[in-house]
Amino acid sequence: MNAPTPAQHLQRPVPPAMLAALRAAFGERCNTALSVREQHGRGESVYDAAPPEAVVFCESNEDVMTVVRLAAAHGVPVIPYGTGTSLEGHLLAVQGGVSIDLSRMNRVLRLNAEDLTVTVQAGVTREQLNREIRDSGLFFPIDPGANASLGGMAATRASGTNAVRYGTMRENVLGLTVITASGELMHTGTRAKKSSAGYDLTRLFVGSEGTLGVMTEITLKLYPLPEAVSAAICHFPSIDAAVQTTIQTIQMGVPIARCELLDANAIRAVNLHSKLGLREAPMLLMEFHGSEAGVQEQAETVQALAAEHGGEAFQWAKTPEERTRLWTARHQAYFAALQLRPGCRCQSSDTCVPISRLAESINESVAEAEASGIPYWIVGHVGDGNFHLSYLMDPNDAAEAAKVEELNVRMVRRALRLEGTCTGEHGVGLHKMGYLLEEAGAPAVAAMRAIKQALDPQNIMNPGKVFALQPV
Structure with missing residues (x-):
């Protein structure tokens, strides 16, 4: 029921006239080689590649506007592309069309350290951003496992290991520059901490998975680097014991920054991949941020809770290098597991x-x-x-x-x-379209469909994702 329907696979070829116009405008940055197209027609999902007919490497807002205007004139789909780490088929060109590669739009445009904000182009990755702003004493905390682009992270409303304390992209995107389906440039939001002016278009686009427009610039919240950081691992006799410890930690209001569960199979994978020697038993990998006294208090509270559930004495990562090694191994768990x-x-x-x-x-x-x-x-x-x-x-x-x-x-x-959601951070893409209907209900999906049709009447923006344009 969650596979794409035949209507979603109706191809809309790129006319020769449009392809000629793209080549005239972009030269070698318009690529039709099969290897390049296949790279842009697959992510990390189980779906087979569905390549676009052309890939355009954009370097500016004007480039994106040119591609979208040509696509609108010819009724051709466009699919935004960042780093290709999607897990739910977002990147597949199920109706053909043109992939807009934003990886060259990778500049940090404006750092406002006094206001704790930064504006970046969509192709900037999370690791690049934190490298470039490190000397400011600030950091951006949202960290999905992959070194994803910030445009892709905004498009899927990503989160990651720090979300328990710092929230998701939904809470941390202040404003956007978006190229609409008609090829116009639109700004949403401001750098102010709050606003009651009109509809919240920023949050409408965050999580829209490229189906409403192409996000080219993002203004983000930043946070001061914590005075003290402490990380620890703790093994448990069962997954349930680890989960019960986590539940009590959150219910007590402990402001833990990261709390990651790995089962024995995941640990076996990261041990082999990252040459670690962790015990192959359910484990919590935790991190505490704050003042020296605050971090110690948080850690002591969680350690006591863990002991009640059979958790063994904490093993502390005492240096930044040890912490980095553990978290890098955690972030690489997906690729490590494939080797099993x-x-x-x-x-x-x-x-x-x-x-x-x-x-x-x-x-x-x-x-x-x-x-x-x-x-x-x-x-x-x-x-x-x-x-x-x-x-x-x-x-x-x-x-x-x-x-x-x-x-x-x-x-x-x-x-x-259990009153939860079908996806906490992967997004809907192709795989979870039916689940979205079950979760939100027909009236809510009809409202989403109406918004899509109003903003993208030709259905050229990443068509065939999130929901079918017509009820099925």
């Missing part, structure tokens, strides 16, 4: 539930995963009720793929039953 079953593909799904329902959601999902016999692994930003369950499946085994999809259906519907 050579030739496999990873079907990864994430859900998010109220913190009080987290144990129920994870425990039932783990029981089903164990019973399936299919290799799996779990990581989770459990401090905000979000976890990822990933299956390592044989791409040539149709029965196994069907079983994995059945397990995903159960996991998502369980989250919905």
Whole structure:
């Protein structure tokens, strides 16, 4: 039910006249080589590549406006592209068209350290941003596992390991520059901390997955680098014990900065990939930010809670290098896990539930995963009720793929039953379109569809994603 419908696959070829105009405007920056097109027609999802007919490497707002205006004149789809790390098929050119590669739009445009804001082009990655602003004493905390572009992160409303304390892209994007479906340049939001002026267009575009316009510049909140940072790992006798510790930590109001769950399978993967020697048992990887006294108090509180649930004495990462090594290993868990079953593909799904329902959601999902016999692994930003369950499946085994999809259906519907969401941070893309309908309901999806049709009447902006243009 969540596979793309045939209507979404109707191809809309790029006319020769448009291709000639793109080549005249962009020269070698308009590329039609198969290898380049295939690279831009796949992400990290299990879907096969669906390449665009052309890729244009844009370097300015004017470049993007030129491409979109040509696309609008010819009724051709455009798909924004950042770093290609999507997990739900966002990048696939299911109706053909042109991929707009924003990776060369990678400048930090304006740092306002006094106001704790920065404006960047969409192709800037999160790691690049933090390198460039390090000397200011500030940092940007949103950190999905991949070194994603900030435009892609805004498009999918990304979060990551720090979300439990600092929020998601929804809370940290102040304003946008957007190229609309007609090729006009539009600004949303300001650098002010709040506004009651008109509709909140910024939050409308954040999370729209490229279906309403192309975001080319983003204004973000920044935060002071904490005076003290402390990281620790703690092993538990079971996943449930680790989750119960997390729940109590959040319910007590401990301002923990990061609280990541890794199951034994995930730890085995990162041990092999990153040459770590961690014990292969359920583990929480935690980080505390604040003053020296505040960090110590937070850590002592969580350590006491962990002990109540069988958690072993904390092992502290005492140096920045040790912390970086642990967090780098955590961020590389996806690629590390692929090595556990050579030739496999990873079907990864994430859900998010109220913190009080987290144990129920994870425990039932783990029981089903164990019973399936299919290799799996779990990581989770459990401090905000979000976890990822990933299956390592044989791409040539149709029965196994069907079983994995059945397990995903159960996991998502369980989250919905527990008053959660079908996706905490991956986005809807192609895979979760049916789930969005179940979660939001037909009237809400109809409202989204009306907004899409109003802003993109030709349906050229990343068509076939989030929901079908017409009810099915």
